[in-house]
Amino acid sequence: MRYEQAARPGLSDTLLDWYDVHAREMPWRVPPGERKAGTLPDPYRVWLSEVMLQQTTVVTVRDYFQRFTGRWPTVGDLAAAEDSEVMGEWAGLGYYARARNLLKCARAVVADHGGAFPADYDALVKLPGIGPYTAAAVSSIAFDLPHAVLDGNVERVMARLHNIHTPLPDAKPELMREAKALTPDRRPGDYAQAVMDLGATVCTPRSPACGICPWREPCEARRLGTAPDLPRKQPKKAKPVRHGIIFVGQRRDGAWLLETRPDKGLLGGMLGWPGSDWIDVSEPLPETPPPCPADWQPVDAEIRHTFTHFHLLLRVRTAQIDSGTQCDRGAFVAPENFRPSDLPTVMRKAFDLIR
Ligand code: SF4
Secondary structure, three states: OOOOHHHHHHHHHHHHHHHHHHOOOOOOOOOHHHHHOOOOOOHHHHHHHHHHHOOOOHHHHHHHHHHHHHHOOOHHHHHOOOHHHHHHHHOOOOOOHHHHHHHHHHHHHHHHHOOOOOOOHHHHOOOOOOOHHHHHHHHHHHHOOOOOOOOHHHHHHHHHHOOOOOOEOOOHHHHHHHHHHHOOOOOHHHHHHHHHHHHHHOOOOOOOOHHHOOOOOOOHHHHHOOHHHOOOEOOOOOOOEEEEEEEEEEEOOOOEEEEEOOOOOOOOOOEEOOEOOOEOOOOOOOOOOOOOOOOOEEEEEEEEEEOOOOEEEEEEEEEEEOOOOOOOOOEEEOHHHOOHHHOOHHHHHHHHHHO
């Protein structure tokens, strides 16, 4: 049995009361007390945090967010930044297409919207890298527009509140309908953050703390004892394994041989070591010519890294490269200009391996 439609405004009020006391502190968030006093969040900070939080935890995002907003305090500052600087700051956050779209979006906001994010879902969702989720999150959190936000936390809360057993991802439309039905016209931005906080801190995946939950009375899954089983998910397919080789070379004066990867494709626009394509066969791995003549030696360990759709096993070759050697790929970067933190994680693993 579903909770009656007429009772739903009560549900959002109950949750907002809980949020007023239990809201998590976030560097991009305006706390509920200040918000009620009229302070609105900076849409740039809301957008930046939402892009960073896709596929990444709050704990990891905090430092990146502080560094980004310290270095580029406004969307105009970010739009004017060098691509390589932004990609370097993003290194380690993963899902690098997000960083490329971040820049495209900042530049579109400056070029097409006078440097201010539009307070309109339809305009937001047309910006590069902003999909329905981010448009809804910015609309509600930054502009207090009643758009339902459905992230993993909210999916879990909705599935349990309404005891929905359809497996994800097929359940998404049904969960979205329920999320929309509950989204209030009063304080929709705080409400969106409240449901996310409830999922992150109380209605947690393995052991929901139903005893302290503001929605324990109407919650169907709590009543039926099904909460730990929800939401159901389609079994995941095993990820394929891909293989490749990379060449980590250093000139005798200490300069590293690096290349900027092509804009399109995995790790696009990021700094990396020259190497082979990543392919599905392991033995024999096709011969890959090194980027320049040197005594390339295999390293007695492989890099293991997992991307969204596959696991990667990388063999590493390393060499000291003579001064004056001509290279077919990459460019030498002086040690004083090289920050290992500018490397994406998989490339950083290779650097850590040979140090
Ligand atoms: Fe989640 Fe339990 Fe609250 Fe239901 S009562 S929403 S299962 S924490």
